[in-house]
Amino acid sequence: xxxxxxxxxxxxxxxxxxxALYEWMNQSEYDVISINLDPAVLRLPYSPSIDVRNFVSxxxxxxxxELGPNGGIITAMDHVALNFDEVIDEINEFNPEYAIVDLxxxxxxFAFRGSGPLIISELSKTGQIGGLFLLDPVLxxxxxxxxxxxxxxVSIGYRLKTAFNFLIxxxxxxxxxxSWRIQEWTENEEFLMEDLRQESFLLNANLSTKMARILLxxxxxxxxxxxxxxxxxxxxxxxxxxxxxxxSEDIL
Ligand SMILES: Nc1nc2c(ncn2[C@@H]2O[C@H](COP(=O)(O)OP(=O)(O)OP(=O)(O)O)[C@@H](O)[C@H]2O)c(=O)[nH]1
Ligand SMILES: [Mg+2]
Numbered sequence: 001x002x003x004x005x006x007x008x009x010x011x012x013x014x015x016x017x018x019x020a021l022y023e024w025m026n027q028s029e030y031d032v033i034s035i036n037l038d039p040a041v042l043r044l045p046y047s048p049s050i051d052v053r054n055f056v057s058x059x060x061x062x063x064x065x066e067l068g069p070n071g072g073i074i075t076a077m078d079h080v081a082l083n084f085d086e087v088i089d090e091i092n093e094f095n096p097e098y099a100i101v102d103l104x105x106x107x108x109x110f111a112f113r114g115s116g117p118l119i120i121s122e123l124s125k126t127g128q129i130g131g132l133f134l135l136d137p138v139l140x141x142x143x144x145x146x147x148x149x150x151x152x153x154v155s156i157g158y159r160l161k162t163a164f165n166f167l168i169x170x171x172x173x174x175x176x177x178x179s180w181r182i183q184e185w186t187e188n189e190e191f192l193m194e195d196l197r198q199e200s201f202l203l204n205a206n207l208s209t210k211m212a213r214i215l216l217x218x219x220x221x222x223x224x225x226x227x228x229x230x231x232x233x234x235x236x237x238x239x240x241x242x243x244x245x246x247x248s249e250d251i252l
Contacts (some may be wrong), residue, residue, distance in 0.1 A: 001091075001095075001096060001097060001098070001126055001127030001129075002097065002099075002127055002128045002129075002181070002242070002243075003098075003099045003100075003101055003126065003128070003129045003130075004021070004096050004098070004099075004100050004101070004129075004130055004132070004242040004246075005018075005101040005103050005129075005132075006018060006102070006103070006104070006130065006131065006132050006133075006134055007037060007102070007103065007107060007131045007134070007156055007160075007164060008107065008134030008135070008136065008153075008169065009107060009109075009136060009139065009149065009159070010105050010106065010107065010131055011105070011132075011136065012134040012135070012136040012169055013134050013136065013140075013169035013170055013229060014074050014100050014102060014103060014105070014134060015038075015041070015044055015046075015105075015239075016041060016045050016229035016230075017103070017132075017134060017169065017174065017227070017229050018034060018042070018046065018048035018100050019034075019045040019092070019122055019229065020104040020174070020229035020232060021100050021235060021238060021239065022034040022046060022060050022100045023046070023129075024232060024235050024236075024247075025098060025100070025239065026222045028241060029051070030074065030098055031096050031097040031098065031199065032096055032097070032098040032099065032100060032101070032189050033049035033050065033091075033094050033098075033099050033100075033104065033114050034046055034047075034048045034049050034050075034095045034100050034101075034102065034217065035048060035050040035051075035052075035053045035054050035087070035099055035100070035101045036048035036050070036052055036053065036090070036102045037052050037087075037101060037102060037103055037104060038052070038081065038102060038103065038104040038105055038117065039053055039056045039057075039058045039073075039076040039077070039079070039080055039104070040058040040072065040073050040076060040105070040106075041053075041104075041105065042190065044102070047092060048102070048110070050087060050090045050091065050094070051180060052087060054078050055079075055080070055086050055087065056076055056080050056083065058072060058073070058076045058079060059220065061076050061079065062074050064080065064228070065146050065231055070106070072108045073104065073109050074109050074113055076108065077104060077110060077115040077116070077119075078114070078115050079230045080115065080119065081115035081119055084119055085229045088122060088125075088126060091126055094128070098245070101123070105115075107156060107231070111130075111155075111156045111159040111160055112159060115140035115158055116159065117160055117161065118163055119163075120160045120161070122158065124162075128245075128246035128247075129162060129163075129246075130162070130163050130164065130242050130245030130246050131162050131163070131165075131185060132162075132165060132166075132167045132238055132241060132242065133153040133156070133164050133165070134167055134168075134169035134171055134227075135149050135150070135153070135159070135166055135167065135168045135169065135224065136149070136170065137168060137170050137171075137173055137174045137178065138203055140168065140178070140182055141178070142191055142195070142199055143185055143195035143196045143208075144199050144208060146185060147179040147208055147211060147212050147215070148210055148214050150166065150212075151211065151215070153166060153192075154215065154219070163245045163248065164245070165223075165244075165245065166225065167185075167224070167225050167226075167227045167238055167241070168182065168225070168226045169227055169228075169229070169232070170228060170229075171226035171227050171228035171233045171234065172200045172228040172230045172233065174226055177214065179226055181195075183223060183224070184226065186216055187213070189209060189213065190211075191215050192209060192212055193205050193209050196208045196209065218228070225237045225241070
């Protein structure tokens with residue numbers, strides 16, 4: 001089995017990307033299921049084949065332990081991790097060739113607590129796994145925020161010990177000028193340095209450029225397909241990227 005998931009900051013488009021890729025694969029007659037692992041989500045843009053909300057009630061947990069929103073999601077994810085064999089049993093019942101997994105919106109609490117790495121490790125026992133990290137265009141509007149979002153992605157991949165590649169999400173909202181600028185940042189170091197110098201922020205441009213060089217050169221991250229769940233732009237590329245990761249042994 002091959003499992004793919006979308007990673008990314010809150011609101012970067014993970015659930016809509018799950019819906020679009022699942023729908024596209026289904027229509028292309030792949031044997032695919034969708035899995036929702038977000039216990040706190042109220043509305044989803046797809047009907048999941050497996051839904052963790054059937055196993056764990058976020059509202060009950062918040063009431064019972066008198067928790068706030070973040071405490072609630074952390075405790076709910078701990079419950080998901082503790083009962084994850086139920087999810088695995090359902091996956092095995094479906095026994096699909098492919099599964100597209102929608103991870104919780106609170107990526108920070110998922111990846112940086114114990115439950116996220118445990119869940120990813122359990123999923124990896126069922127087959128090949130791989131992720132696509134969504135760079136929200138609003139977080140790519142300056143050179144420094146582009147670099148900081150990539151660093152966030154690398155940090156999440158590192159925590160989850162998962163291979164992934166980057167995609168720019170909500171491509172239908174990205175202007176030609178913006179997509180040209182992003183591509184220039186990745187290919188032209190002087191251009192990146194200059195845009196960083198134009199910004200007044202605490203880290204100096206040298207350090208930022210060195211970090212960018214490590215990300216772009218050492219990790220081999222140099223291609224940022226622009227993807228849209230709205231128009232399905234580059235959805236085939238997103239799938240091809242997952243296939244490349246499933247077929248490779250490398251962990252980013
Ligand atoms: N224009 C456009 N909007 C999008 C696209 N993908 C997502 N959105 C919008 O972005 C918002 C967030 O999308 P979600 O799919 O819920 O993002 P998410 O990462 O799952 O959000 P959380 O799980 O809450 O962190 C919604 O209002 C979507 O309609 C896209 O490709 N194009
Ligand atoms: Mg979501």
